[in-house]
Amino acid sequence: MRWSRSVVMVACLIGGGRTFLNQPVGRRRMPRVMFATQQGRASAAVKQQQEMGKVAQSEKLEVVPPRGTRDFYPEEMRVRTWLFGEWRAAAARHGFEEYDSPILESEALYTRKAGEEVTQQLYNFEDKGGRRVSLRPEMTPSLARMVMARRNGLPMPLKWFSIPQCWRFEKPSRGRRREHYQWNMDIWGVEGVTAEAELLAAVVGFFEAVGLTSEDVGIKVNSREVLAEVLRSVAGVDADEEPARFAATCVLVDKLDKLPPSALYDDFAQASGMSSDDVDALVDALDSSTFDDLPVGSRARRDLTELFDLADAYKIADWLVFDAKIVRGLAYYTGIVFEGFDRSGKLRAICGGGRYDQLLATFGGEALPAVGFGFGDAVVMELLEMKGLVPQTVDAVDVLAFPFAADDPDLSADLGRAAATVAATLRRHNLNVDLVLQGKKPKAAFKQADRRRAALVVMVAPEEWQNGDLVVKDMALGTQATVPLDDLADYVIRARADPPKG
């Protein structure tokens, strides 16, 4: 075993030839070291590779994952598992059921012409059967497909959630990868804003559970009907008569968050037939628009009033802010839209959602009221790290079982088998047990016990084992006891149920 060598070698087979590169990899910096030819046990395999040859003609065999993607080593996986667990717990508290769909979908599911980022950046391709497919950029179209497929058999309303990995193809930049995980929660079959309120309560429920407050995070709320009103008055665009033009305009308004109006004059002219004066008037109107400007009796005013009243009832009103500029960048939203944001203003949107009552109709089905949100893993993790709210996660084991036989190279004999029996016995009592599988000195075994946060170390020592006894060390107390194998499981269960204080 030579895993302590501080060198990572990458074999690159370029153009049929064979060269070796060393390069720093992963997130930790590793020293650059010159290549040294591998000898000995690797030789047969090197031959095997030479014979098999031609591992791609023009690509390096990389140890880094594909561009814009991540590996999850155990320490990163634990954090992901923690985050997913908090999402799942918030979903369960709010009575949502989990579903999933294939990560690969027919490209047609995403073909919309409203200029959305999500459809412009599809990770799409032609499969070997000649079909146009795409890694899913978002979950809502898959959900709509699933609802449509079993429409007559599903008990409404649906309250469903999922944690899909979603993909896009764009140049990766800091914090913008080609894949992310996205908590999705949706309610189908409810026309009123009770559904929006329930979703907002779930989002806030998650924030509260991970320790974020309404001073850290807010949620901007609007209705697309506010924009429809403004558009009608400044540019004569009628959202009801020209839904596609309205959808494309919404996508452009969403971009005003990042770009100056002048940068979008041409796009507005093309998509909405609006002059640059119209665009400036639109921006002014949205900037100055307050809740009270909404026409009395309009659906937007009624929806928003009801929603803020419900927020009071849920005790989440502190988190909500009306903002007429929020429209979100997806074409299919039709009513209330919302967006979670970091109050310090440093980060991109944390989550976003809205009502999309017409999506099934655009798929050729019968319209069905629906509202939902997507909540990515990247921005919220940045925020939680900024606030020091990411917990120290550990995968602790109850016991490390250790054959005390550092000088015995033939571990599978004798004490090794005894340690296997010890581990098997404890595991059949549902205890989590790591087992030392090689000859190790006690110091190394206790280091392993520390790393795996073992509560107890059970040593199979030659003399004690002759009498059928084990030596049990409590890692927190530092105490040692001699316990017969027959009593061991009970002993460990008692020790775990009554852990030492302090």
Added chain:
Amino acid sequence: MRWSRSVVMVACLIGGGRTFLNQPVGRRRMPRVMFATQQGRASAAVKQQQEMGKVAQSEKLEVVPPRGTRDFYPEEMRVRTWLFGEWRAAAARHGFEEYDSPILESEALYTRKAGEEVTQQLYNFEDKGGRRVSLRPEMTPSLARMVMARRNGLPMPLKWFSIPQCWRFEKPSRGRRREHYQWNMDIWGVEGVTAEAELLAAVVGFFEAVGLTSEDVGIKVNSREVLAEVLRSVAGVDADEEPARFAATCVLVDKLDKLPPSALYDDFAQASGMSSDDVDALVDALDSSTFDDLPVGSRARRDLTELFDLADAYKIADWLVFDAKIVRGLAYYTGIVFEGFDRSGKLRAICGGGRYDQLLATFGGEALPAVGFGFGDAVVMELLEMKGLVPQTVDAVDVLAFPFAADDPDLSADLGRAAATVAATLRRHNLNVDLVLQGKKPKAAFKQADRRRAALVVMVAPEEWQNGDLVVKDMALGTQATVPLDDLADYVIRARADPPKG
């Protein structure tokens, strides 16, 4: 709302025109019904679609998922969550840590020339940046890449597991989809068969936990060195001298499980230079080979003897069977190989694994001992269903909160808000609460409570609520109590901690 209509309509925009098809979809049969034009609320969306037009020129917008893939509706997702939970629990009992890697990898990671099914059926393609990539067909190469990238920083031995979705591109058939989930467990850095034994113990630990016995399932065990011995004597192939030829021969021997030798004569001739007589002699030798035929002092004999001794120590010997014909179909195995099988002989292999000490070397790195297995979700679920061992899974909620106002169309007012407060209060006490979001008659609300297996229904009734009280019905006991809002959380927590017997 018209979700009770028993018709699913699929809009197909073919060649720019607009036709509608009805077709049975999903797993449940749905009646074929003639298309009826959608009117009313869908009209704007239909216009939107007409304007956006051209939803792919030659594809139907399908409500079924892509060929060979699955949707997971909540009832299927619960079973998947149960299975993954059992896998994770078995991994935890054996001290394994979870990791993950991207579902998309560089194609070069899988380019091996040994004729394996796994590389012949790659779900590969060229991405928009011109890179050859593939949906992962198996997890081991990704794991090897991750180990190689941080080789000097990882504490050995590693005991890691993962539950990746893996893909292949082939014609789907019954039970053979294009994707499956695969429990992977691997140990790196251990040369001896203590690692194999630990993995076999984990597999058996899972079987035992889900109620399977050694009468239902067995695990065939062999070493590729047994095949190497036989090949040397019948055909003069030297595995050490010609590892690539040996690997390709192993892949062919694996196919003898499904095909008669005569069907593979040509392949053997090409890959191994073996005559048909050589092949027949090989088959005879493997068929008749017993444990005692292994040369005394050979590594195969030592490894297998040790492994079966360790199996005794783990008390899993009943599950194991020596079988010289088992070689597994992956090129990179070098030592012990094993395969879980259904003793009734009806199903394909349940799981498979082995030692692959040379994989890092074939990637141009330094060899590192490793052993692992893959365990798909499909066959084991077939087996568990055959045996009646799939549990009835439910996502039960603690409480259904219900505004008792069937005749009040304006639910978000008054009682709706009160119900929101009730739900929010209970959820902040970590209780799982479904909330009725629309005007519903009591019968419908109680049906919802039954479906979600609510333990309690909390009714916000007009008269009681005037005094700040709720009516709580215990769904198991059928009893009712009137409880003030301030006491409600305590009341529910007590009722859940002390559920009624019988």
